[in-house]
Amino acid sequence: MARLVGIDLPNKHVNIALTYIYGIGRSSANEICEKAKIEPRRLINDLSQEELNSLRQIIESDYKVEGRLRTEVALNIKRLMDIGCYRGLRHRKGLPLRGQRTRTNARTRKGKKKTVAGKKK
16 A cells, blocks of 8 residues: 555555545646656556655645645634634634525534524413
8 A cells, every 4th residue: 555645545546546635636636647757547556666756756845735734724714713804703603604594504514403492471
């Protein structure tokens, strides 16, 4: 099993296996394969050590992935919360950020329903 930037990659096509790394999607994976001159349809276990090293070098030099990227995203969210902007307040309250309705259909962000008792006469 090949290991790049701290992640064990499954034995799949190179362009698919690279997407297991946080911060690399399909288009980035195809760009990396192109830069490394590796056929994207080859399996990870079929790559030589030199090819894995070239992939590793390209990822480390050109892309922000895994821990560095997670840290940057967390700091960006913290900055929004600290300056008190609308998006920061929505993050703090755990509500949707981008204008979605919350009367219904916000369960992923809001969590499990909290039933409020009806008013008695």
